Amino acid sequence: MKTDVLVIGGSAAGLVAATTAKSNHPDKKVTLVRKEEKVMIPCGIPYIFSTVGTSEKNILPDAGLNQLGVEIKFGEVTDVDTDKKIAKVKNGEEIEYDKLILGTGSRPVVPGWLKGTELANVFTIPKDKLYLDDTKEKLKNLKKIVIVGAGFIGVETADELQSNGHEVTIVEIMPRILGLAFDEEFAAAALEKLTARGVAVKTGMAIREILGDGKVAGVKLDGGETMEADAVILALGYAPNSDLAKKMGLEVNELGFVKADQYKRTSKKDHFVIGDCSEKRDFLTGKLSRIMLASAACAEARVAGLNLYSLSTVSTFRGTIGIYSTCVGDTAYGVAGLNEVSARNEGFDIVTGSFTGIDTHPGCMAYSQKQTVKLIVSKCGAILGGETMGGRSVGELTNVIGFAIQNKMTVNDLLVAQIGTHPMLTASPAGYPLIKAAEVVAKELRKK
CATH class of the missing domain: 3.50.50.60 (FAD/NAD(P)-binding domain)
Structure with a gap:
């Protein structure tokens, strides 16, 4: 054809x-x-x-x-x-x-050095419907599940499985969950929420072997510690x-x-x-x-x-900003661009500013939640990144920060930004967390 x-x-x-x-x-x-x-x-x-x-x-x-x-x-x-x-x-x-x-x-990444990946009840999370349907069916009768990796897929899968009655433990080699995306204060808040919901978390620890004879019986961790397990889910990236x-x-x-x-x-x-x-x-x-x-x-x-048949100089892909969001229970977390740690590691001279408000006004409505915004800004005032935490509105707020980064907006642009607000839908225009965080940054920049 x-x-x-x-x-x-x-x-x-x-x-x-x-x-x-x-x-x-x-x-x-x-x-x-x-x-x-x-x-x-x-x-x-x-x-x-x-x-x-x-x-x-x-x-x-x-x-x-x-x-x-x-x-x-x-x-x-x-x-x-x-x-x-x-x-x-x-x-x-x-x-x-x-x-x-x-x-x-x-x-999905399956490390060649990891022993036991061929055992029954070792799973990954691919974009394959038939595989995932089979995985879900097999997990129904398995109680203790170890998830290796505390990135977004690992954390979200763990939260889902615990809410379905499984005993779930996450093992993560980094010192905190969601560590590549979030700074410590946001990752710590997500960890507190996740453990409160019943997921056990072991950070700063690597898995060395999946144990079992034909099927999963447990895992061996750093230092020789072992844990019982009926299933292992590898969430080690893609x-x-x-x-x-x-x-x-x-x-x-x-x-x-x-x-x-x-x-x-x-x-x-x-x-x-x-x-x-x-x-x-x-x-x-x-x-x-x-x-x-x-x-x-x-x-x-x-x-x-x-751009298939003629190039458009305005329709280009200028790089990945890295805009993530996730939920643990009813609390959402988002990040766009560089977090504070990665910005400093890259060598940027930065200022950060955070503000916590309420996502409705007044903040006494049944579904009102705290909303935290942290901005990472270069010394010249350019927005390099931002992190958010709060209710479900955080997802779109994170996208707004992504737009700001992509369009090379500055703190001053945020300070004079016109926003639409409604008591049931947004924070107060007088205390809008994104703009209030910008005010904190602007004050710090004036000191430099």
């Missing part, structure tokens, strides 16, 4: 790339090839274990693709001849194309799935990501790359980044889809 635009990979990045390409080039035939019949919403995966209840309620819908006229084909592309522009599918079919967008995603890219002859960087420019073009003409397998650079430092986020993937997908 022939197509104008071939998208390989059907997760969030592939879906957005295909819809963007078709929306902006309606005269072109756009074909998306994916292995999965049903695609999971990536960030919703931990919540299938309790909150959402079933993976069927965590599916990326095909309606948008179908309405636009994107053709969906189920299968695995095993090879691509980039000179002849022919993709070969596992079932023997060949697809000729003009432009190709590669979005093969990532896969690695780019760049196998197909390497077969295609695309250039790959030292971290394993496919090299790409600001338009998401690869080393071969008419071939683009997006999502977790695509090279990332930090927005503020320009350094290669390992960050993999659905939000960044979707931004890259739009950039690729917009």
Whole structure:
């Protein structure tokens, strides 16, 4: 068969790339090839274990693709001849194309040195519906679960499983949970909430071996300590799935990501790359980044889809900001850009400022919660990062900080920002935590 635009990979990045390409080039035939019949919403995966209840309620819908006229084909592309522009599918079919967008995603890290990973009841958290359905079914009858890794996936999965009646212990080699994203005061607050909800946490400790004869019986930690376990979930991060890219002859960087420019073009003409397998650079430092986020993937997908046939200097991907948010119980935590520790480690001369207020006004409503904002600002006043904590409004507040970083706003820009407020929906305009934190920073800057 022939197509104008071939998208390989059907997760969030592939879906957005295909819809963007078709929306902006309606005269072109756009074909998306994916292995999965049903695609999971990536960030919703931990919540299938309790909150959402079933993976069927965590599916990326095909309606948008179908309405636009994107053709969906189920299968695995095993090879691509980039000179002849022919993709070969596992079932023997060949697809000729003009432009190709590669979005093969990532896969969970399973350390080769870790003994016992082959045992029954050792699991990872991939974006694979069939695997996750099988995992959930097997976990039903298993009581003691050890989760290795206290990043976002590890913490969210632990919170979900404990709420479903499991005895959950997290083992984390770093000194605190969510340690790569948050400064100590935010990570400590998240730890306090998580342990209060019944999750046991062991930080500053590494797992050395998974124990068992045929199936999991326990784990061995640093110093020889052992713990009983019926199941082990490895939440040790993800690695780019760049196998197909390497077969295609695309250039790959030292971290394993496919090299790409600001338009998401690869080393071969008419071939683009997006999502977790695509090279990332930090927005503020320009350094290669390992960050993999659905939000960044979707931004890259739009950039690729917009630049297929003519380049747009305003539609570029200028680097990954790193915007995260998560919940433990009814408390949300968010971060955008650099935290205080990473900013200082990078060599920035910074000032920080924090403010805690209430997310409604008055603050006596049944659902009112404290809302904390911390800003990390360079000596010249540029916003480098921010952290948030509070109710569910924190998610969008974190996005606002991300917009500020992306548009190179300063503290002064925040001080004169016009905001819309409503008693039931936002903090008071007289005590808006984001602006009050900016006031704290501005005062400190005047001292410098």
